[in-house]
Amino acid sequence: MSVVTRRTLLGAIATSPLWLQAAWAQPTNLKISHQFPGGSVAEGDFRDRLCRMFAAEAERNTRGKLKFSIYPASRLMPSEAQIPALAKGALDLTLVPLSAAGAAMPELNVVSMPGLVTSYEQGYAWKDAEIGQEFKRVLAERGIVILSWIWQAxxxxxxxxxxxxxxxxxxxxxxxxxxxxxxxxxxxxxxxxxxxxxxxxxxxxxxxxxxxxxxxxxxxxxxxxxxxxxxxxxxxxxxxFMLEPLLMSKTAFDRLPRDQQAALTKIGADLEGFARKSAQMDDAxxxxxxxxxxxxxxxxxxxxxxxxxxxxxxxxxxxxxxxxxxxxxxxxxxxxxxx
CATH class of the missing domain: 3.40.190.170 (Bacterial extracellular solute-binding protein, family 7)
Structure with missing residues (x-):
């Protein structure tokens, strides 16, 4: 952007009506839906806790530019409606078993195939293996981005x-x-x-x-x-074994600036250790x-x-x-x- 253009833009912002400036300054509000019981960051079903931890860290990391509303126990929509809504851009984020959309998107059923994954080590190795890269590509084609890989036995x-x-x-x-x-x-x-x-x-x-x-x-x-x-x-x-990942609508993800996309991707990956440990603790x-x-x-x-x-x-x-x-x-x- 040229100096003249930048100055023109800054001048337009400075002289714009206050309501317009306020609109530009508003944070982006994102909705997270899941089917599991609600709790808090410290207590309850770890999948709900993970959503709350993700939201809190993302809000902190972006200095409040991103805000989140969390809807547990299918309060926002039925569990089977979450992935279709995500794919259409009608929902921002969800943590859901991918088998919930297996009838409409049969390819997703590979992550809930009985006997195909038999250990956490094998499941989490998918992320960086050929299967993980191909699976992420298939999801992206359907308008979905994986933020956290969460395997559960x-x-x-x-x-x-x-x-x-x-x-x-x-x-x-x-x-x-x-x-x-x-x-x-x-x-x-x-x-x-x-x-x-x-x-x-x-x-x-x-x-x-x-x-x-x-x-x-x-x-x-x-x-x-x-x-x-x-x-x-x-x-x-x-x-x-089933993959129950934290997912984001590609429509919502692509609307964000790159620094916010990078922040969400990193936060999601960082929470995978918490998810794995929590799932194994629940097994016991x-x-x-x-x-x-x-x-x-x-x-x-x-x-x-x-x-x-x-x-x-x-x-x-x-x-x-x-x-x-x-x-x-x-x-x-x-x-x-x-x-």
Missing amino acids: GGVASRARPIVDPQDAAGLKVRGGSREMDMILKEAGADVVSMASNQIRKAMQDGALDAAMTSSSSLISFRLDEVSKSVTTARGGAYW AVAALFQGAGGRTVDLNGDSLRKWQDIARNTAWRDYGERNATCARLLALAEKTIA
């Missing part, structure tokens, strides 16, 4: 017998949490029930559900120990929670894990890879990360 709460091997699910009404997990459960003889994680407690309480697979954090936050008799934890390994805490309530706690062993993987490979993995070329490419890249 999951377990199974059951009103009856614990579900350890696939045959244990036979004849039970089970919530799997993703299209692919549902395929495996059907193969194992279960009666599959689909619902968001925040609906599990009521369904189990009413007897509409016998067992539910969900993250350790959700097992705790939704107090499933109060409506279940047993839990299979992720402490000994898990075939149920859920066992103590159920034991304290008089329930039965069991863990998976290597043989049980392989049984679930064998079913997954011959059903869900095959089905996913055949859906389209992008799915096939993502699956092939993901399989490269399996030790």
Whole structure:
């Protein structure tokens, strides 16, 4: 910008009406929606805490130029509406299981594929591997930016017998949490029930559900120990891993100046350590929670894990890879990360 042009611009700002200057000075207000119970920065579901920590740090880093409103427990919109709203630019940020949009965007289901990720080390290695770079590109094409990679292991709460091997699910009404997990459960003889994680407690309480697979954090936050008799934890390994990232609308992200984009990207990455530690703490805490309530706690062993993987490979993995070329490419890249 030339000196004359800059002076002209500064002069225009100085002589502009006060209401116009005030409008230019207003901070950008961004909305964060998620489906998990609300709390505070210090207490509660770590996914809600992470959103609050992110908002506080972003506001501090940008000296108040960015402000955030956080809507927990699906208060702003239903959980299944969050990713479509994000993609259309109708929502700014969300922390949500990507499987919630798996029906409309089947490619996203690679991050909830049973048995494909079996450890936190493997999951977090995706970010800088070929699979992570390709997955970020696919999301960007759909108008979505990943700010924090958040992997969570999951377990199974059951009103009856614990579900350890696939045959244990036979004849039970089970919530799997993703299209692919549902395929495996059907193969194992279960009666599959689909619902968001925040609906599990009521369904189990009413007897509409016998067992539910969900993250350790959700097992705790939704107090499933109060409506279940047993839990299979992720402490000994898990075939149920899901990416539940902090996401931002690309429309909202692209509107920000580059320094603010860089700040949000760095803050999101810095919080991944907190997310990983918190998820692993929840894996251990859920066992103590159920034991304290008089329930039965069991863990998976290597043989049980392989049984679930064998079913997954011959059903869900095959089905996913055949859906389209992008799915096939993502699956092939993901399989490269399996030790």
